[in-house]
Amino acid sequence: MFVSLLQPSFFMSKTRSYAQILIGFWWFLTAMAIYFSIWVAPSDYQQGENYRIIYVHVPAAWMSILVYIAVAISSLLFLLTKHPLFPRFTGTGTEIGAFFTLLTLVTGGFWGKPMWGTFWVWDARLTSVLILFFIYLGALCFQKLSVELASILICVGLINIPIIKFSVNWWNTLHQLGSISQFGTSIHVSMLIPILFNFANFLFLTCILLVLETRLLILSFLESSLTEEMEARGWDAKT
DSSP: HHHHHHSSSHHHHHHHHHHHHHHHHHHHHHHHHHIIIIIIIIBBBBTBBBGGGGGHHHHHHHHHHHHHHHHHHHHHHHHHHHHHHHHHHHHHHHHHHHHHHHHHHHHHHHHHHHHHHHSOOOOOHHHHHHHHHHHHHHHHHHHOOOOOHHHHHHHHHGHHHHHHHHHHHHSSSSSSSEEEEETTEOHHHHHHHHHHHHHHHHHHHHHHHHHHHHHHHHEEEEEEEEHHHHHHHHTTOOO
16 A cells, blocks of 8 residues: 555645545534634633644644654655655655644743743753754754755654653753643643644644645646656647
C-alpha cells in the first residue's frame, strides 16, 4: 500500500476524494474547537480568561514536535531512497512545523506573562523549543542549497526532541510539569476536550496542506512533461 501510494497516478486518484473528506471534517473540528474553547470550558480561578490561550498553545506545541518527527522520517527515507516526493513533503512539513513552533513560542509568552511577569525567560523548556525553531529555519535555508544537507540536519536535530519533552523533569524550570501523559492527566475533562479538539484541528489542517501541496507538485510535473513531449514532436504548447 505504501509503495503504491508513492506512484503519482495512484496518489492522485486516492487523495482526490480523501482531501474533500478531510476538508469537511476539518471545518467540523474548527467549529467544535471554537465552541468548546470559548463557551464550554470554564474560567480558571487563578488566571481568569487569560488561561484560554492554552487551547492554542498546547496543541501547537504538540504539532511542532509531531511534524518534526514526520519530517525527520521523510528526510531519512529520502536519504535512503532518493524518491522525489520526499523532499517536497519535507519542505512543506518544515514550513508547517516552523509555523507551529513560532505559534508555540508566541502564545507561551502571552500565557506566561501574567504568571512570570515577563514574556520570556531562558528556561530549559523555552530554550529547547527556541532551538527547535532555529533548526526548522536552518533546514529551510539548507533546502535551497542542498536537499541532502537539509535532510541530514533534520535527522541530527532529532536529539532535541527528547530534550524538549523531558526538560521539565531533568532541570529545575519555571515551566510547569506535563499535565498529560500515558499514565493519565491532571487536567479536568472540560479543559481537556478543547485541547484535543484543537489538536485534531491542527492535525487535519496539516494533512490537508501536505496532500494539496503534493498534488500541486504532481500536476506541475505532469504539465512540464506534457510540454516537453509536445515540443519534442514539434507542436506548439500554446495552441
